[in-house]
Amino acid sequence: MRLQSPEVAARFERIRAREVILEARGLGKVYQGAQGDTEALRGIDFKVHRREFVCVIGPSGCGKSTLIRILAGLEQATSGEILLDGAPVKGPGRDRGMVFQGYSLFPWLTVKGNVMFGPLMNGSSRGTAEQHAREWLELVGLSKFADAYPHQLSGGMRQRVAIARALVNQPRILLMDEPFGALDAQTRSKMQTHLLDIWRNLDVTVLFITHDLDEAIYLADRILVLKAHPGEVQELIEVPVPRPRSPGQFTTTEFQATRARVDALIHPPVEAPPDEAALVDKPMIRFTDVADDIE
Numbered sequence: 001m002r003l004q005s006p007e008v009a010a011r012f013e014r015i016r017a018r019e020v021i022l023e024a025r026g027l028g029k030v031y032q033g034a035q036g037d038t039e040a041l042r043g044i045d046f047k048v049h050r051r052e053f054v055c056v057i058g059p060s061g062c063g064k065s066t067l068i069r070i071l072a073g074l075e076q077a078t079s080g081e082i083l084l085d086g087a088p089v090k091g092p093g094r095d096r097g098m099v100f101q102g103y104s105l106f107p108w109l110t111v112k113g114n115v116m117f118g119p120l121m122n123g124s125s126r127g128t129a130e131q132h133a134r135e136w137l138e139l140v141g142l143s144k145f146a147d148a149y150p151h152q153l154s155g156g157m158r159q160r161v162a163i164a165r166a167l168v169n170q171p172r173i174l175l176m177d178e179p180f181g182a183l184d185a186q187t188r189s190k191m192q193t194h195l196l197d198i199w200r201n202l203d204v205t206v207l208f209i210t211h212d213l214d215e216a217i218y219l220a221d222r223i224l225v226l227k228a229h230p231g232e233v234q235e236l237i238e239v240p241v242p243r244p245r246s247p248g249q250f251t252t253t254e255f256q257a258t259r260a261r262v263d264a265l266i267h268p269p270v271e272a273p274p275d276e277a278a279l280v281d282k283p284m285i286r287f288t289d290v291a292d293d294i295e
């Protein structure tokens with residue numbers, strides 16, 4: 001079945017024609033610990049183009065967080081390198097904005113203060129920092145809450161502040177590590193749509209880690225599927241769902257077929273161990289004497 005419509009194929013042609021912003025070359029990471037070494041990543045190669053939205057997905061322990069921490073310059077690779085705009089990443093920098101799952105806002109600063117923090121640290125005057133903070137808070141729809149403190153906001157609002165705080169420095173790339181993972185389903189869905197709206201209006205490339213297949217397909221141009229032990233690239237999939245995206249697309253053939261494909265990669269069928277059939281016939285241990293009638 002042909003899944004990519006001519007329009008979507010043409011869109012990927014255009015993306016590929018854009019410059020490469022981020023490139024991983026033979027990236028590897030081995031953690032050394034008292035219990036021995038853990039190879040978290042091995043031979044990771046991929047390229048991300050300007051204004052592309054790439055989601056990273058994979059089973060627990062496949063090295064997603066390690067990868068994003070190396071991209072952020074918070075962790076050193078043991079082999080290979082990361083190039084941002086062609087230059088090797090050697091440490092943290094303003095060219096990368098980070099949004100994590102945990103609300104990493106400063107609780108003692110107001111919403112505006114949190115967003116102004118980066119520009120002030122980078123040498124902007126108070127006036128300029130405040131003006132930029134106001135612009136970004138307007139973009140994320142939080143102008144009215146500029147003087148509120150983080151504890152006065154809902155989880156979704158706090159993540160919007162975190163996005164404004166990351167974007168105010170005008171990074172080349174936004175690195176997002178399960179940013180909506182702690183939100184309830186409804187808020188999460190609103191935040192996904194909100195993020196797409198923001199991204200559409202900006203010259204920013206996004207690398208977004210998630211556990212959630214639907215989230216990855218809804219947001220991404222391409223999905224980088226990793227496999228675990230060690231973390232290696234399994235596939236880099238072009239999402240055939242047209243843009244602009246809307247929640248109504250969740251039921252489309254393209255969406256469902258992509259979902260089945262990624263799901264099969266992440267959860268390959270497991271062969272039952274030879275003695276599993278015997279287990280099924282064993283009696284269950286009972287922890288209750290009450291209400292046999294529920295059976």
Ligand SMILES: Nc1ncnc2c1ncn2[C@@H]1O[C@H](COP(=O)(O)OP(=O)(O)OP(=O)(O)O)[C@@H](O)[C@H]1O
Pocket residue numbers: 031032033038039040058059060061062063064065066067
């Ligand atoms: N600081 C560390 N020291 C030793 N081993 C580590 C460290 N951080 C991660 N690891 C190991 O590296 C591997 C990859 O971990 P990582 O947290 O990057 O995976 P992940 O895909 O983000 O996992 P999850 O989806 O569960 O958050 C795992 O086996 C993990 O135990």
